[in-house]
Amino acid sequence: xxxxxxxxxxxxxxxxxxxxxxxxxxxxxxxxxxxxxxxxxxxxxxxxxxxxxxxxxxxxxxxxxxxxxxxxxxxxxxxxxxxxxxxxxxxxxxxxxxxxxxxxxxxxxxxxxxxxxxxxxxxxxxxxxxxxxxxxxxxxxxxxxxxxxxxxxxxxxxxxxxxxxxxxxxxxxxxxxxxxxxxxxxxxxxxxxxxxxxxxxxxxxxxxxxxxxxxxxx
Numbered sequence: 001x002x003x004x005x006x007x008x009x010x011x012x013x014x015x016x017x018x019x020x021x022x023x024x025x026x027x028x029x030x031x032x033x034x035x036x037x038x039x040x041x042x043x044x045x046x047x048x049x050x051x052x053x054x055x056x057x058x059x060x061x062x063x064x065x066x067x068x069x070x071x072x073x074x075x076x077x078x079x080x081x082x083x084x085x086x087x088x089x090x091x092x093x094x095x096x097x098x099x100x101x102x103x104x105x106x107x108x109x110x111x112x113x114x115x116x117x118x119x120x121x122x123x124x125x126x127x128x129x130x131x132x133x134x135x136x137x138x139x140x141x142x143x144x145x146x147x148x149x150x151x152x153x154x155x156x157x158x159x160x161x162x163x164x165x166x167x168x169x170x171x172x173x174x175x176x177x178x179x180x181x182x183x184x185x186x187x188x189x190x191x192x193x194x195x196x197x198x199x200x201x202x203x204x205x206x207x208x209x210x211x212x213x214x215x216x217x218x
Contacts, residue, residue: 035195
């Protein structure tokens, strides 16, 4: 195990993935999450976005935090691409008002055309990735929790996706971005939170946080 606090519980084990973290993220901030694999970055993103609930302590959010973390569809792959898009839109917006405009954008950007009516299980890996990427980047959000590990499909789609991602990220009021790429973090973030074994060990300006991380791990 590379991070977290591992302890035995009966015949099994528990990992306390994040602990002792105290911080405030204000509206409009661009915050980088820095740390090795298993340091607690992804768990922290999932806590902020409500995917996980804290077992101890207190977490308060004043706006909905939209997670761009999952790498697969939240619905059954027996559904058509159209049905998957509708389920996603309902989950995010609570209504189908404006759905047709959203769907037209998704179809156009993903390049799926009439394949949107076929079951997701019949898609190639690239087609599925293009649809999922198009769904997740099809709306604006007040706060965005983003894991750089999210893929955007085949290489022919990459350049187009990169531009859409930039617009999507810059349209968010607040950004929390987990990444191992210093260049990517410098493109979008001003503040850095460094995690180590589940703990927040540095909260500073981005360049200072990166210097701290590299100085302690290399």
